[in-house]
Amino acid sequence: MDFRQLEALVAVVDAGSFSKAGKALATAQSNISTRVKNLEAELGVSLIDRETMGPTPEGRSVLERARRILVEEESIGTDVKSMSETVQGDVSIGMIGTTGRWLIPHLLQAQREHYPNIYLRIIEGTNSALEPRLATGELNVAILSMPLLSDSFRYAELFDEDLVLVTPTKGKRAIMGDQVSLRDLTSLDLLLPLSGTPLRNEINEACELAHVRLTPRIEMDGIRTLASLCFDGEGYAVLPATAIPAHLKLGFRGIRISDLPPRRVALTLPPYGLPSTPTLAVYQLIKEIVARDTSLPSGLHRI
Structure with missing residues (x-):
């Protein structure tokens, strides 16, 4: 077993094919194929499913250790330079x-x-x-x-960061007051982070405790894009406090949500x-x- 065999295995899994792995490592596809085959022969198991190009169960075990070795190898050179x-x-x-x-x-x-x-x-x-x-x-x-x-x-x-309801500071859509509750949000056109993301999970957990169900108008995995939609008037967004850039703070503000804990x-x-x-x-x-x-x-x- 040598370093190049492990490098080839990782490259094939990450790239999704032998040919792409060869390009990533600046070598011929045949060299990549040979290195992986030699590693499989040495270990006596198949490491890559040739149909899906994903790792086999044995391959996943070897892959995890191979990644560790590659990270350590890169760190060796960096640390020597840093001495x-x-x-x-x-x-x-x-x-x-x-x-x-x-x-x-x-x-x-x-x-x-x-x-x-x-x-x-x-x-x-x-x-x-x-x-x-x-x-x-x-x-x-x-x-x-x-x-x-x-x-x-x-x-x-x-650090912890407050999660706030972003609203215009003036106009018919402006919400007054220093704080709202999750139940207050049920009547709003809401823009929320995508289900399954850490921030949305935190919002959902707070809603369960408050016995509230929020039905968003839009869900998106991207806080800054979600904020932009809010600033364009598409709805009210539940976002981290820092999602409002300084140049927009005259037109928008974040209202504290009393029963929504901060994110960490x-x-x-x-x-x-x-x-x-x-x-x-x-x-x-x-x-x-x-x-x-x-x-x-x-x-x-x-x-």
């Missing part, structure tokens, strides 16, 4: 969009001051888009909304492998930014 006077290397960060809007400027400033030789790749997305990429090691670290879809991730809780946001690592030195440096930077910054956006609460 010089300055920490250097690449770090890929996944971030839910509402948090990215206010956190990224702070992170970039801190990175320039403390770790100028770290190169950051920042990918914004939803939990459902980012979690699989974190699980495979494509992302080194991610800021995600709790609860996570998988309990295998390692994480540190960062966490800094998350892949489920296996030791983080590289640059990853640990960025991980600590993010924790320090949240812990020390006295100008956190309205609606955020340190834990």
Whole structure:
């Protein structure tokens, strides 16, 4: 068994075919096929179902360990480079969009001051888009909304964020008052996160406790797009407090929902492998930014 065989196995599963795996690894399809066949022969089992191109039960077991080995191999080179006077290397960060809007400027400033030789790749997305990429090691670290879809991730809780009803500040659609209840929302044209997402699950759990059933006009897996629809007048949205950008706060505001708890946001690592030195440096930077910054956006609460 060698490293290239494990690399080929992971590439075939991720790409969905031997030919695409060959392109991803910049080698011939025949080389990929040979490496996987040799690995299967050595282990005495079939690792890939040739009809579905997915892993067999034995393949899933080997695949999980192979991913760990590949992550560790990448970290070795990064850590050796970082043993010089300055920490250097690449770090890929996944971030839910509402948090990215206010956190990224702070992170970039801190990175320039403390770790100028770290190169950051920042990918914004939803939990459902980012979690699989974190699980495979494509992302080194991610800021995600709790609860996570998988309990295998390692994480540190960062802050709580109020969930609010977004409404215009004036006009016939404006809702007055400082707070509403979930029952008050039943008469509104609601825009809600998609069923099955962490945020929607949290809303549904609160509704069950309050014996309330909400029927949304629109469901969508994408907080920023959902917010845009709300700002365009398509309805009222239940969103994190930071979903309202600064330039729209004269026209829109978030009203507290009395029986809806805040969401919790966490800094998350892949489920296996030791983080590289640059990853640990960025991980600590993010924790320090949240812990020390006295100008956190309205609606955020340190834990």
